[in-house]
Amino acid sequence: MSKILVTGGAGFLGSHLCDRLVGDGHDVLCVDNYFTGSKRNIAHLMGNPMFELLRHDVTFPLYVEVDQIYNLACPASPSHYQHDPVQTTKTSVHGAINMLGLAKRVGARILQASTSEVYGDPQVNPQPEGYWGHVNPVGVRSCYDEGKRCAETLFFDYYRQHDVGIKVMRIFNTYGPRMLANDGRVVSNFIVQALRGEPITIFGDGQQTRSFCYVDDLIEGMVRFMESPHTFTGPVNVGNPADITMVELAESIIELTGTESQLVFKDLPSDDPKQRRPDISLARSELGWEPSVPLGPGLTRTIEYFKEAL
Template sequence: MKTDGATTGKDQRLQIPAARFRPARTALVTGGAGFLGSHLCRRLLGEGYRVICLDNFSTGRFENVADLTDYQNFNLIVQDIETPLAVVNEHLDEIYNLACPASPPHYQLDPVRTMKTNVIGAINVLDLAERTGATAFQASTSEVYGDPLVHPQPESYCGNVNPTGPRACYDEGKRAAETLFFDYARTRSVPIKVVRIFNTYGPNMRPDDGRVVSNFIVQALRGEDITIYGSGRQTRSFCYVDDLIEGFRRHMQTPENALGPINLGNPGEFTVLELAERVIAKTGSRSKLVFLDKPVDDPQQRKPDISEARQCLGWMPETSLDQGLDLTIAHFDDLLRSRSETRLAEAAE
């Protein structure tokens, strides 16, 4: 049993309490072995929570939470969120619903399952919250705004989503999940919190994640062509993961009548081409830029209006794109080197 704690994040200050301390609160994190979920689990442990991590490992990775399994206050359940949650006898204070593939290649691979994960998963989370009295937190997405006609996007904007396109399984699935959360709050008095996440990046992303930051970094480190879909003039706003998790925690601690939705993202706006050029410069890569056809319904502009987050949460991101890219590049460089060394060792046996 570890007793000296572990660290994470850009400043390495987060300490996981020794297992002998009695946790004050218990949280369930669905999708807890994924990119965001693993950072949230670590943050909650650092605050003294007992954490139950639920994941079916369809896109989550055991490596993201492997070191946490040594702690008495951390429990891992391997289960699909589409089935009734097997923690009905647990005392729960908070439930964070992060269970869903979040990158287009992954959620489009099985669109029917993506929709079921969003809708049936939300119902299972909300039913559990109703039984236990826990506050249910929904990790929604900026994709509910579709290819927006309003810029930047405030929470009041109802969006421009194509309900029959190849991205609809995710966009409409998340919109339906939001509907369920607010209906449970209105009709069954379930306490809820809802955030809309804009492009987030950082350590624990999969090398094959499929989103633009991880794609560019991995391609640059491998010396492969960097693939840009469309002209590269489309814009995104990139939020470092530590800043996002801070927003999660602040919203969960707001008064009961502060439901959301609240935009969480970095309002700094960059073109995809600017991002590619920064990654190439930071990695010293000789990768060439290759332009491919833009995917159907891919948004042309994406930038959050975070006025609500500033006012209600006192929150705004603190990590610059340059700082966050340096940390993320270092993570992927270590990961790719480790995998390469493992393959070489196996080949030598």
């Protein structure tokens, strides 16, 4: 049993991670400021003696004694992180500094939930970890993209300078139950619009591609990475290497929901990447990990969740 801190633990990914860690018998401290997280996501854990909840913003130091830290705190959808871009950058950078300082003090291993956004609008497809990216440093998405890139820099500098045990994981599009209905992400947007019988909004011509990983697969990869040898720091891509166009995704969701929503096309937002697909060769070789939930069954589970949530 380990004592484990999960920042952003009441969010979409964080709450599923807390479920997994408590289920594995660990003592879990969940920290969240509820900007995008919700107590509803972890309400079922509140009576468990192995789970503790603390309201806290990671831009301020935290003094606790833990063995492992999963640093997931940061809004991850464009509509949320662009709402307060300065605070988004602070969360990524100051949050990383504070959590790395904690890890250094207590000798904890720490995993950074980085993102495929560090690759920007990639000129290489699929994206391997060795690709340095194609990022606009002054655009409307830069608060998130560059904030996460700076966090990666801090993690590796703490590793080189202070021998902190780090893990840097680049998360590609993930979906599943507990996504927010208004988070602006394509899967939740399409499902909510379809269930409400509204037109499905597609930006651009709909031929841009994404790959989607079901949340259970993502959490499995995250836990395996944390438990991997100290020398394997990453960065490592975790996501689904099978990609799909936005039009194909919308048509699949219309079929699965049984609605008659029509497709409506709008202008592509600034700096929106045309393609996003991970090369997961490193995750396969070092972690023995690859996604196991196909898109169809994963979307079905997510649709059932939103039927209840709405």
